[in-house]
Amino acid sequence: AQTVTQSQPEMSVQEAETVTLSCTYDTSESDYYLFWYKQPPSRQMILVIRQEAYKQQNATENRFSVNFQKAAKSFSLKISDSQLGDAAMYFCAYMGGSEKLVFGKGTKLTVNP
Amino acid sequence: EADIYQTPRYLVIGTGKKITLECSQTMGHDKMYWYQQDPGMELHLIHYSYGVNSTEKGDLSSESTVSRIRTEHFPLTLESARPSHTSQYLCASSELGNSNAGANVLTFGAGSRLTVL
Numbered sequence: 001a002q003t004v005t006q007s008q009p010e011m012s013v014q015e016a017e018t019v020t021l022s023c024t025y026d027t028s029e030s031d032y033y034l035f036w037y038k039q040p041p042s043r044q045m046i047l048v049i050r051q052e053a054y055k056q057q058n059a060t061e062n063r064f065s066v067n068f069q070k071a072a073k074s075f076s077l078k079i080s081d082s083q084l085g086d087a088a089m090y091f092c093a094y095m096g097g098s099e100k101l102v103f104g105k106g107t108k109l110t111v112n113p
Numbered sequence: 114e115a116d117i118y119q120t121p122r123y124l125v126i127g128t129g130k131k132i133t134l135e136c137s138q139t140m141g142h143d144k145m146y147w148y149q150q151d152p153g154m155e156l157h158l159i160h161y162s163y164g165v166n167s168t169e170k171g172d173l174s175s176e177s178t179v180s181r182i183r184t185e186h187f188p189l190t191l192e193s194a195r196p197s198h199t200s201q202y203l204c205a206s207s208e209l210g211n212s213n214a215g216a217n218v219l220t221f222g223a224g225s226r227l228t229v230l
Contacts, residue, residue, distance in 0.1 A: 001172075035218070037219075037221075044221055044222065044223045044224075045203065045221035046221070050217075089154055095217050099217065100146075100158055100172070101205075102158075102172075103148075103155070103156040105154070105155050106154045106155070108154075
């Protein structure tokens with residue numbers, strides 16, 4: 001079974017600075033998707049960024065970018081120019097051939113003014 | 114506006130009561146999911162459906178049941194609630210598909226927070 005590991009239960013960053021959240025995963029599949037989702041306090045879970053495993057180019061969405069290392073099974077999220085609204089739980093997730101989304105345990109990000 | 118709706122948002126009930134958590138989506142998505150989110154925020158898949166009259170149990174065993182009679186509706190039922198069922202329940206949906214931009218991207222509802230006394 002696939003597993004997703006987020007080794008940082010909590011992270012903090014100063015406003016306007018850059019922070020990187022770590023994620024590793026375990027799979028024997030070659031074709032899959034990786035995601036980062038954001039869950040603000042008491043609010044809806046939303047997609048931050050998606051990466052297709054067959055694409056070598058790292059995905060980017062405005063201030064959010066990933067470092068996808070397929071051989072190392074690593075998928076980190078970089079948030080540049082952090083804003084107060086970035087404070088949330090961030091979940092790394094994997095979807096393979098079963099089409100079921102498997103989540104890591106999450107990283108709580110605090111943004112300090 | 115296309116979205117996914119969950120009701121109730123908050124529910125406090127006594128042990129032994131039957132409850133149904135509603136989930137509806139207006140996006141025409143074929144795939145729907147229920148996740149249980151524990152106090153530590155970890156998410157576990159408890160049920161999923163790939164279309165009408167299709168339901169499957171997820172990775173975490175659950176005493177709840179689901180039905181999928183209409184594409185847009187995926188309710189979750191607990192016949193006899195217990196304190197161990199206290200949790201947040203998240204409903205989600207996604208398109209069927211392969212390589213299009215929306216494929217496999219889950220849209221989540223706001224959640225139903227259940228407390229069983």
